[in-house]
Structures are given as C-alpha cells and as structure tokens.
Amino acid sequence: MPNQALPLQQRQLIFSVRTDPQPSEPTVKRAKLFDVEFQLGRQPAVLLMAITPETEQKVGVLVQLHPANGETYLPTNFQLSLLTETGEILQTVQSRSQDNYIQLKRFRSLVGERFNLQLRLGSTSIKESFTI
Template sequence: LQPNHPAVTARRIMDLGMQLDGSAVALMVAVLPKPDQTVAVLLRVYPMNNAYLPLGLQLAGLYEDGQAFLEVQARGDDDYIQLKFCAEFGERFRVRVGLNDAVIIENFVI
C-alpha cells in the first residue's frame, strides 16, 4: 500500500504540533478499500524539520480500550516509520505517537 496509490480514497496528513526531542513530526493516515469489503490502513510518521525521526519514537495502533495491536519504534536512521493493517467500515481505532513522556493519541473511525 503506497500513500500515493491511485485507489487510495482517503489520505490525511496531520502535523502533530509537538516537538519530540527537538523534532516536529507529522502523522499520515491512508485508507484503501479492498475487494472483500474491508480497508487497508497505512499509518506513517515523518519528521517535519530533520532528515530522521528521533531515536526511540514510537507509533502504535490501539484498540478503543487503549490496548496496542501493532507497535513500531524508530531506529537511528529512520526517515519514517509505518504500520499497515486491515479494518472494517465503522471500526474505531486509536493511534499513539510518543517519545519518552511526550505522547499524542488520535482517534479514528473507518
């Protein structure tokens, strides 16, 4: 699933408005309908000002109750981190982006 894929029906890029280790980051969410009536979801976090994400920056997909179903952490030379998963229309999930004590959580509905 590529963010610029022509079949991507929804794409949203959010400046998370926070400095993490001196770096501003943005969250991109892309949704691609699949033939089986589900959707492929792509979450990516990009650095806004620097070439790389801060070491240890975390991206997590969460169930509504806050339990993580997918997590990834930035390494030394990552220019983005991403998660991919499938969901059903009407399904709710949360996205957590954090570094140390700085955390942002966004809520989504497919």
C-alpha cells in the same frame, strides 16, 4: 488543534505514502501535522495515512510517521502504536537512528470502526482517535 495548510514539503509527503492498491482501487491519503514542538520536546512529526477500499465494508489502512519542518530523520526511540478503542496495544514500531520514517504493518478495518494511534517519545505521549 486548528487546521493548518501544510507547507510544500509536507504536502509532498502525502503522495509518498507507499501502498500496494490494485490499479482500479482509489486510495485516500491524508496527513496530520502534530503540534509536537510543545507536546514532544520540539520534535516535529507528520502522521500519514493511506486508506484503500477492499470490500464494501472493509478497508486497508497504512500508517506512517515522518519527520517535519525540514528534519531528515525521526528522533531515536520515537514510537508509533496502534491501539484498540479500549487501549489494548495491537502493534508498535519504534524508530532507530537515521530512520527517515516508521510505518505500522498494514491492517484492515471495518467501515465505521474506531481505533487509536499513539505517538510516544520518552515520557511524553499523544493519543489520537480515528473512525474509518
């Protein structure tokens, strides 16, 4: 997927990721817009990730899924899952009616470690790999 500049509304979401870093710790925040109009039945979504250093080799990771393109709520039963590199599900969260975002429980990762995030709506799913 080609990189696109995010519209103003989506850029503002980047700064609304809720984290609890120590004041002296920098937090890296990133967003990924999924081309879900084709892949998930016209349900736009933005994946937000905040990464906070904890030790020299460990970071805290917070992942949220927000609606995009002016939508207020995520569709009901939109799932966000954290998977190991081998595909084992570590945690899953699912949207209810009128959820304006969903969030995985904060987790820790070693620098250089790989993990996968999966978005699922109905019978359609997208899996993305990440390396810290």
